[in-house]
Amino acid sequence: AQTVTQSQPEMSVQEAETVTLSCTYDTSESDYYLFWYKQPPSRQMILVIRQEAYKQQNATENRFSVNFQKAAKSFSLKISDSQLGDAAMYFCAYRSFGFGNEKLTFGTGTRLTIIP
Amino acid sequence: DGGITQSPKYLFRKEGQNVTLSCEQNLNHDAMYWYRQDPGQGLRLIYYSQIVNDFQKGDIAEGYSVSREKKESFPLTVTSAQKNPTAFYLCASSPGLVYTDTQYFGPGTRLTVL
Numbered sequence: 157a158q159t160v161t162q163s164q165p166e167m168s169v170q171e172a173e174t175v176t177l178s179c180t181y182d183t184s185e186s187d188y189y190l191f192w193y194k195q196p197p198s199r200q201m202i203l204v205i206r207q208e209a210y211k212q213q214n215a216t217e218n219r220f221s222v223n224f225q226k227a228a229k230s231f232s233l234k235i236s237d238s239q240l241g242d243a244a245m246y247f248c249a250y251r252s253f254g255f256g257n258e259k260l261t262f263g264t265g266t267r268l269t270i271i272p
Numbered sequence: 273d274g275g276i277t278q279s280p281k282y283l284f285r286k287e288g289q290n291v292t293l294s295c296e297q298n299l300n301h302d303a304m305y306w307y308r309q310d311p312g313q314g315l316r317l318i319y320y321s322q323i324v325n326d327f328q329k330g331d332i333a334e335g336y337s338v339s340r341e342k343k344e345s346f347p348l349t350v351t352s353a354q355k356n357p358t359a360f361y362l363c364a365s366s367p368g369l370v371y372t373d374t375q376y377f378g379p380g381t382r383l384t385v386l
Contacts, residue, residue, distance in 0.1 A: 160314070189373050201315075201362060201377035208373075247314055251373065258303060258322065258366070259330060260375060262314025 158183045158250050162263035169238045170271050176223075177233045177266045179248030187253035190224070190231045191260070195245040204246070207231065209253070235268075243270045275299065276378035278363050283383045285350070285357065293348045293381045295363030302368040304346035305375060308332060309360040318361075321346055350383065358385045 159182045169175035181190070192204040207215045207224050214222050219236045235242055248263040276297045285291045295304065303322045307315035317330030321340040335354025340346055346365075350357045360382050364375040 191374070193377075198379065199360060199382075200379045201364075203374060203376065206374060249314075253373075258305065258320050258375075259317045260307075260315070262316075264312065264314050 158185075158188075158252070158261050160248050160250050160261050160263040162248055162266050164266045165264070166267045166269070168269040168271055169235075171238055171240060173238055174234060174236045175238055175268065177235075177246050177248075177268065179231045179233070179263055181229050181231065181248070181250050183229070183250065185252055189251045189253065190222075191249040191251070192220070192222070192231075192233045193247045193249060193262075194242075195247065195265070196241075196243070201247070205233065238270050240270050240272065243268060276363060276365055276376060278361075278378040278381050280381060281379070283381055285383060285385050287385060288352045290349055290351050291383065293350070293361055293363075293383070295346045295348065295378060296344055297346075297363075297365045297378075298344060299365060299367075299376070300343075301365035301376075302343070303366045303375075304340070305364040305366075306330075306336070306338065306346070306348045307362045307364065309362060309380075315362060318348065357383055359383060 161180045188209045190207045194202045194204050205217045221234045223232045245265045247265045249260045279294045305320040306318040319338040321327035337349045362380045363378040366375045
């Protein structure tokens, strides 16, 4: 079974600065997807970014980018130019590749605080 | 305006009662999911459905039941057999049988047992 570990329960960053959230995972599969979801105080889960394991290029979405290290099984999220609206819980998630493997396996989350 | 709706936002249940949580989507997605979130934990999968009239158990299905009679709807019933039902419940959907990699979530329902 796959596991996802987020070793930083809480992080804080000054507004406009850059912060990196860590995520490691354990799997014996070669093809899979990785995701970062954001959960603001409203508690709705919002997709931030996704990475396909077969792609070597790191995914980016505006101020959000990932550092995907497949051999190390590491998938960190970098948030540049942090804004007050980035304050939330961030969850890393894993999904196996292919039909019939729909389950998302989540880490325990990192609470990000933005300091004005 | 496409999206996933869940109702009610807050739900209170007495011991021994069954309650049903609603999840509706107008995204024309084939697959739908139910997750449970407890404090300090990530989400755990309860049930999922890839197509109408079919569904599979997730990791923590005991004490829960679902139905999928319409593509748009995937209600979750929390039965009296669920020993610790107080939690936050999230419904999600994903596009379909061919391209099912990204799940989109509804706003959630907070269930409290009195």
